[in-house]
Amino acid sequence: MQRSKLAVIGGLFASLLTSQAFAAKLNVVTTTEDLAAIAREIGGDKVDADSIAKGYQDPHFVEPKPSFLLRLQKANLLVAVGLQLEIGWLPPLVTQSRNPKIQPSAGGYLEVSGFCKIAEIPRGQVSRADGDVHPMGNPHFWLDPENGRRIGKGLADKFSQMQPGDAAYFAQRYAEFDKKLTAAIKGWDAKMAPYKGRKVITYHRSWPNFCEHFGIVVAEYVEPKPGIPPSPSHSLDLINLMNRENIKLILVEPYFDLRTPNSIAQKTNGKVVQLMPSVGGVKEIKDYFQLFDYDISRLADAFATMK
Amino acid sequence: MIVLKLLAIVFLTVVTAAAQDSAEILKRMKAMEDRIIALETELRTLKAERAAPVAQAAVSTPQPPPEMPPPPPEPPVQLGGAGAAAAKALNPDVAVIGDFLGAAGKGGPNGPPALEMHESEAAFQAILDPYARADFFISFGQHGVDLEEGFITFTSLPWGLQLRAGKMRAAFGKVNSLHNHVLPWADRPLVIQNLVGGEDGINDAGFSLSRILPSPKGLFLEGTAQIFKGDSEGVFSARNRKDVSTVEHLRAFRDLSESTNLDLGVSYARGHSAIADSSNQLYSIDATLRWKPLRRAVYHSFIARSEFIWDRSRQGQLDASGLIAGSIAPPPPALRFATPISRPFGYYASADYQIAQRWFLGGRFDRSDELLNSALRDTGGSAILTFWPSEFSQIRTQFRRTRYGDKLTANELLFQLQFSIGAHGAHPF
Numbered sequence: 001m002q003r004s005k006l007a008v009i010g011g012l013f014a015s016l017l018t019s020q021a022f023a024a025k026l027n028v029v030t031t032t033e034d035l036a037a038i039a040r041e042i043g044g045d046k047v048d049a050d051s052i053a054k055g056y057q058d059p060h061f062v063e064p065k066p067s068f069l070l071r072l073q074k075a076n077l078l079v080a081v082g083l084q085l086e087i088g089w090l091p092p093l094v095t096q097s098r099n100p101k102i103q104p105s106a107g108g109y110l111e112v113s114g115f116c117k118i119a120e121i122p123r124g125q126v127s128r129a130d131g132d133v134h135p136m137g138n139p140h141f142w143l144d145p146e147n148g149r150r151i152g153k154g155l156a157d158k159f160s161q162m163q164p165g166d167a168a169y170f171a172q173r174y175a176e177f178d179k180k181l182t183a184a185i186k187g188w189d190a191k192m193a194p195y196k197g198r199k200v201i202t203y204h205r206s207w208p209n210f211c212e213h214f215g216i217v218v219a220e221y222v223e224p225k226p227g228i229p230p231s232p233s234h235s236l237d238l239i240n241l242m243n244r245e246n247i248k249l250i251l252v253e254p255y256f257d258l259r260t261p262n263s264i265a266q267k268t269n270g271k272v273v274q275l276m277p278s279v280g281g282v283k284e285i286k287d288y289f290q291l292f293d294y295d296i297s298r299l300a301d302a303f304a305t306m307k
Numbered sequence: 308m309i310v311l312k313l314l315a316i317v318f319l320t321v322v323t324a325a326a327q328d329s330a331e332i333l334k335r336m337k338a339m340e341d342r343i344i345a346l347e348t349e350l351r352t353l354k355a356e357r358a359a360p361v362a363q364a365a366v367s368t369p370q371p372p373p374e375m376p377p378p379p380p381e382p383p384v385q386l387g388g389a390g391a392a393a394a395k396a397l398n399p400d401v402a403v404i405g406d407f408l409g410a411a412g413k414g415g416p417n418g419p420p421a422l423e424m425h426e427s428e429a430a431f432q433a434i435l436d437p438y439a440r441a442d443f444f445i446s447f448g449q450h451g452v453d454l455e456e457g458f459i460t461f462t463s464l465p466w467g468l469q470l471r472a473g474k475m476r477a478a479f480g481k482v483n484s485l486h487n488h489v490l491p492w493a494d495r496p497l498v499i500q501n502l503v504g505g506e507d508g509i510n511d512a513g514f515s516l517s518r519i520l521p522s523p524k525g526l527f528l529e530g531t532a533q534i535f536k537g538d539s540e541g542v543f544s545a546r547n548r549k550d551v552s553t554v555e556h557l558r559a560f561r562d563l564s565e566s567t568n569l570d571l572g573v574s575y576a577r578g579h580s581a582i583a584d585s586s587n588q589l590y591s592i593d594a595t596l597r598w599k600p601l602r603r604a605v606y607h608s609f610i611a612r613s614e615f616i617w618d619r620s621r622q623g624q625l626d627a628s629g630l631i632a633g634s635i636a637p638p639p640p641a642l643r644f645a646t647p648i649s650r651p652f653g654y655y656a657s658a659d660y661q662i663a664q665r666w667f668l669g670g671r672f673d674r675s676d677e678l679l680n681s682a683l684r685d686t687g688g689s690a691i692l693t694f695w696p697s698e699f700s701q702i703r704t705q706f707r708r709t710r711y712g713d714k715l716t717a718n719e720l721l722f723q724l725q726f727s728i729g730a731h732g733a734h735p736f
Contacts, residue, residue, distance in 0.1 A: 056602050067527050070527055095462055098464070103437070132697070254602060257603075
């Protein structure tokens with residue numbers, strides 16, 4: 001009697017434990033909204049993903065506010081872009097989070113740059129004479145949808161490793177994401193196909209992966225060097241270059257001032273196009289697909305009007 | 308005619324074949340690219356596992372089948388950034404920050420000289436092991452080398468605790484815990500100079516234990532308790548092992564909106580007085596209001612901060628000439644409680660506005676009683692203009708007017724040049 005009672009209680013306890021384990025959602029904090037968007041695609045209702053930086057914010061300069069610590073303290077997994085994009089603000093947050101799981105040495109810290117194709121890896125000597133350089137390569141790699149796919153795969157593997165019970169679920173969600181992305185890329189490629197080889201100017205070096213994927217050539221930057229604000233002499237060089245090579249478009253991120261790009265555009269009969277480097281850059285961009293829908297349609301429209 | 312037709316047919320066949328071929332090649336190239344990515348990821352994992360520096364292994368491209376024409380040369384796919392740093396991976400992050408100071412005009416009692424390389428700070432920071440990180444800040448000043456801070460932080464403790472051990476700037480108020488190069492001024496406020504040990508502040512060897520406290524949603528509460536040896540120049544002085552000093556700090560932070568937040572703190576410090584044979588107690592309230600619109604964070608921001616500090620200690624003993632002696636030698640028992648209790652008080656209020664991407668304009672008002680004679684009150688004001696050529700250097704001018712309690716008035720123009728090389732340090736908050 002006693003034994004059977006024990007067995008029943010034990011059984012109940014075990015089932016409670018397992019059901020709780022299965023019901024538990026992975027609490028994922030990401031540094032940028034793009035990573036949160038992809039994490040939601042892969043994680044579905046088994047993952048709660050939330051980002052620290054907002055999509056309309058410069059991801060290099062985020063204030064490490066203590067309020068972020070409250071979220072990090074409870075996270076199972078911290079997903080970062082890597083390549084020193086977050087170096088100015090993430091390390092103190094991680095140190096102060098009091099969360100052993102998300103320390104760089106622990107299993108709950110993931111930099112997705114490890115999965116992706118990286119552009120502009122400096123060769124030879126790297127120095128700050130070149131501005132605020134990223135010595136490990138350009139960190140804006142999520143703007144190539146093929147890298148989005150790779151991030152998706154990486155996250156699916158990570159989620160499965162952390163929550164093996166849901167591995168099949170994550171694998172299936174990834175397969176759907178993969179399929180949807182393939183179809184979407186086809187559409188985006190087709191939309192951009194007529195403008196292959198066109199040259200543009202961008203404000204910051206945020207677009208090498210995006211432009212490489214869609215066959216756009218970045219001729220120069222509004223910033224003379226990364227992180228260094230525009231100077232009159234550099235702007236003059238840009239105007240000459242644009243006139244000489246018939247470049248009409250200047251792509252600007254939402255967090256940069258439009259005055260200099262506008263005045264350059266005015267002098268070259270060009271056009272300033274504000275493209276969004278991240279999900280959440282404007283309200284209508286709610287997921288990774290809408291990010292490219294928005295940027296591609298803006299860019300294609302701009303190319304179409306500027307023959 | 309026939310020849311022309313034949314030629315056209317041959318041309319068409321070639322073109323279609325070429326189109327088919329190139330589609331096939333593209334497909335294969337894509338497959339290969341994915342394969343290379345997989346291989347490189349594997350290689351990176353292996354490299355990381357081995358820890359030992361591995362020679363730059365070239366990933367060989369899989370050979371295409373013999374019937375295929377060789378694919379056009381393509382730049383190698385790079386995954387995860389450069390791997391060249393692997394050999395130095397275990398070195399700590401190193402940075403050196405220079406602080407050059409110049410002053411002109413009529414100075415006060417402790418004003419800086421005309422020109423000086425005020426401080427060169429070397430920072431060494433790294434993750435120590437899976438449980439901790441270590442930070443060292445060595446300061447090369449005008450008068451020698453000093454370990455400004457050197458501590459280990461245990462990041463993986465249970466119950467949300469964080470423990471630090473070593474020499475550190477105490478969590479008393481706001482400014483005390485900040486290094487010179489992150490201050491928005493070229494100097495420290497009068498109240499800090501008079502009551503909290505000036506530039507070095509409460510900076511001692513000890514333990515610091517902190518925890519995020521449970522709080523209503525959206526409110527961040529952090530409690531810190533610290534215990535130190537009890538020696539901080541001008542504030543605490545330990546005669547024996549019992550004279551340890553303690554510092555307690557409670558910090559509350561709340562986002563008022565996406566771009567505005569309020570940071571409040573209360574602190575208490577207690578130790579053996581540096582100027583009398585009794586205890587010295589310090590109380591402080593600090594408040595910081597920050598505004599930084601996220602869409603324009605690169606260009607504009609505003610920070611207002613203020614700190615109120617109360618001191619409660621016995622005044623120093625009077626020596627033969629009737630002056631207050633800096634000696635800590637215990638006085639004769641009869642005199643021990645003869646000196647009056649002194650309650651000097653001081654505060655500062657400052658505001659800094661970022662007017663453009665690289666320009667900051669600020670002002671500060673200072674008022675503080677003097678430690679040795681709290682009947683004397685110093686008052687001052689400063690206007691500061693800072694220019695950041697880049698994220699790694701700044702040029703600052705500060706006009707400072709101070710009216711010391713004994714009616715001496717100083718008008719000074721300070722000039723500061725700060726520059727940092729090495730690893731990209733985190734921006735403090």
